Amino acid sequence: MLTLYDHPLSGNCHKVRLFLSILGLSYKSVFIDVPAGANHESAFVAMNPLRQIPVLSDGDYTVQDSQAILVYLARRYLPEWAGSDAFESGTIMQWLSFAANEIGNSLQPARVFYLLGEEVDIELAQRKGLRALSLLDAHLGRQQWLACGRPTIADIACFPYVALSREGHLPLDEFGNVLTWIASITRLPGYIDMPGLPPPAGTT
């Protein structure tokens, strides 16, 4: 039985929800009210000392961090999404790091600044966000998917906060290749949205 410690507005949790849906796996979602401080309760801290969601349990195994969870799920249930050889896995890992660092330190905090009023250096977050979007747009001008010429967990890891970047007051209008990539993701079998993300292609 899979259990996801989850919040419906979390983009990091959405990476996991989206991939679980693509995999066609059912799971139990346990609501962790992060804005109310539920991530600091002792039972949760015992599971993740970093006090962050998402956390995934699969039977006796527990793993935290959205990128790590994607690697675990792919390796266990659909290995080619984590790369078919060392070269592919290395390329995919580059984008998982990009999701955690370049995106996680820019588009994610810019969004929580406007959504939750969290203390953030908003000018710095937006400047770094524009840089991340420019890098992505240039890369996606050369290829349809981030890695390996096909959809992989690299795309899933980068997708939510990029597609939600308007909520951090960073519109995507000047990033045409990013918009095309977002549209491709909404056409993936199993694609699901969350508030602020586009609906599955063909459903509007």
Ligand SMILES: N[C@@H](CCC(=O)N[C@@H](CS)C(=O)NCC(=O)O)C(=O)O
């Ligand atoms: N690197 C982590 C970041 C997780 C993260 O930032 N989670 C947020 C919610 S989206 C959280 O739990 N924040 C509470 C806190 O840091 O106190 C991941 O990719 O899962």
